[in-house]
Amino acid sequence: MSDLVLGIESSCDETAAAVVRAGREVRSNVVVSQAALHAEFGGVVPEVAGRSHLEAIGGVIDRALDEAGATLDDIAAVAVTTRPGLIGSLLVGVSAAKALAWTRGLPLVDVHHIEAHVHAATMESPEEVRFPCVALVVSGGHTALYDVQSPLEMELIVSTLDDAAGEAFDKVAWILGLSYPGGPSISALAAQGDPAAIRFPRYSPKTPHGGAAGPKPVGFSFSGLKTAVLYHVRGGDALQPTPPPDRIPDRADIAASFQEAVCETLVIQTLRAAEQRGARQVLVAGGVACNQRLRALMTERAVANGVHAFFPSPSYCTDNAVMIAGLGWERLRAGRTADLGLDAAPR
Ligand code: KG4
Ligand code: ZN
Numbered sequence: 001m002s003d004l005v006l007g008i009e010s011s012c013d014e015t016a017a018a019v020v021r022a023g024r025e026v027r028s029n030v031v032v033s034q035a036a037l038h039a040e041f042g043g044v045v046p047e048v049a050g051r052s053h054l055e056a057i058g059g060v061i062d063r064a065l066d067e068a069g070a071t072l073d074d075i076a077a078v079a080v081t082t083r084p085g086l087i088g089s090l091l092v093g094v095s096a097a098k099a100l101a102w103t104r105g106l107p108l109v110d111v112h113h114i115e116a117h118v119h120a121a122t123m124e125s126p127e128e129v130r131f132p133c134v135a136l137v138v139s140g141g142h143t144a145l146y147d148v149q150s151p152l153e154m155e156l157i158v159s160t161l162d163d164a165a166g167e168a169f170d171k172v173a174w175i176l177g178l179s180y181p182g183g184p185s186i187s188a189l190a191a192q193g194d195p196a197a198i199r200f201p202r203y204s205p206k207t208p209h210g211g212a213a214g215p216k217p218v219g220f221s222f223s224g225l226k227t228a229v230l231y232h233v234r235g236g237d238a239l240q241p242t243p244p245p246d247r248i249p250d251r252a253d254i255a256a257s258f259q260e261a262v263c264e265t266l267v268i269q270t271l272r273a274a275e276q277r278g279a280r281q282v283l284v285a286g287g288v289a290c291n292q293r294l295r296a297l298m299t300e301r302a303v304a305n306g307v308h309a310f311f312p313s314p315s316y317c318t319d320n321a322v323m324i325a326g327l328g329w330e331r332l333r334a335g336r337t338a339d340l341g342l343d344a345a346p347r
Contacts, residue, residue, distance in 0.1 A: 002076040007325025010093030011085025013044045015056040018321035019068035023329030027068035042174035050088030079109040079328020083345040090344035109328040110338040120316040120323035121283035134274040139286030140166035151330045160220040166288045168222040177245025186255045193256030200261035218273045263294045283310045289317040
């Protein structure tokens with residue numbers, strides 16, 4: 001049997017396909033981003049995303065096969081993201097994968113997008129990862145901690161109460177008049193600002209009444225931080241209108257102080273979860289894991305706690321199909337395939 005898996009990813013605003021050999025060797029990695037389409041709205045517009053996937057998906061799969069020097073005859077299985085994500089976007093990838101599996105008689109493998117983000121952190125150096133470990137998945141749609149027992153077994157510890165960290169970057173970028181996606185544009189501006197200029201809040205969940213003796217609770221919330229930025233640009237008066245970006249004098253300091261607050265919150269909560277579980281490693285995955293300040297702060301504080309922090313290469317942090325094909329291979333080997341009744345789900 002061939003050991004090439006074709007991975008397909010269309011859960012949000014990237015149409016992606018990749019061919020990976022034996023879950024490890026990347027033969028092709030094609031990602032077509034819709035970011036420019038959504039830029040004028042400051043975030044992803046679901047219907048625009050679904051239609052754009054529909055236009056792109058055939059060409060993206062063809063390119064992934066071509067660049068891998070393969071045809072469908074060489075493929076052992078088709079792996080596809082089925083959840084979570086925008087339903088209209090997911091359905092495009094799932095329909096394409098089903099059509100290929102049906103016409104070619106290939107096994108179909110369903111992949112959970114967040115589990116695939118975590119898997120991306122282990123794919124590049126699997127021998128260095130010691131399970132169990134704690135994973136932080138931090139992107140535009142998700143901010144959550146997982147207890148990872150193996151590539152195939154992970155359990156949610158806690159998820160954000162409201163906004164995802166990437167969503168907070170995108171919304172604050174909108175307030176500051178920066179381009180979408182907000183993460184890269186905020187971190188570029190933050191390089192010229194002072195991260196200590198403004199003390200924005202770092203969320204930490206409250207200890208329940210009577211629970212003072214137990215472990216500190218772990219959790220995330222970013223909507224309060226986003227509101228704090230909004231009130232700051234309104235001069236501390238919530239009733240004032242938001243000024244146009246060119247009338248915000250301390251934009252670089254706001255960007256740097258906001259980025260510092262997000263990163264510190266992510267680091268504190270992740271290392272607290274790792275400590276409580278006795279994990280010696282943390283994996284950080286998802287688009288926000290590209291952030292250089294998050295990488296530096298997590299690495300520095302993890303070392304101080306005797307913990308090793310792992311990050312995928314930036315191109316495997318944001319949405320891609322290499323991680324889908326990689327985890328798809330593990331699931332195929334474990335016999336976890338799907339039938340043609342396979343459905344997609346937003347959560
Ligand atoms: O994983 P991803 O590509 O898509 C989702 O599954 O959401 O993550 C996209 C998110 C966006 O919110 C973007 O602003 C954020 O990742 N992001 C960053 C950086 N690069 C991308 N956030 C902070 N710093 C970055 N350098
Ligand atoms: Zn993602």
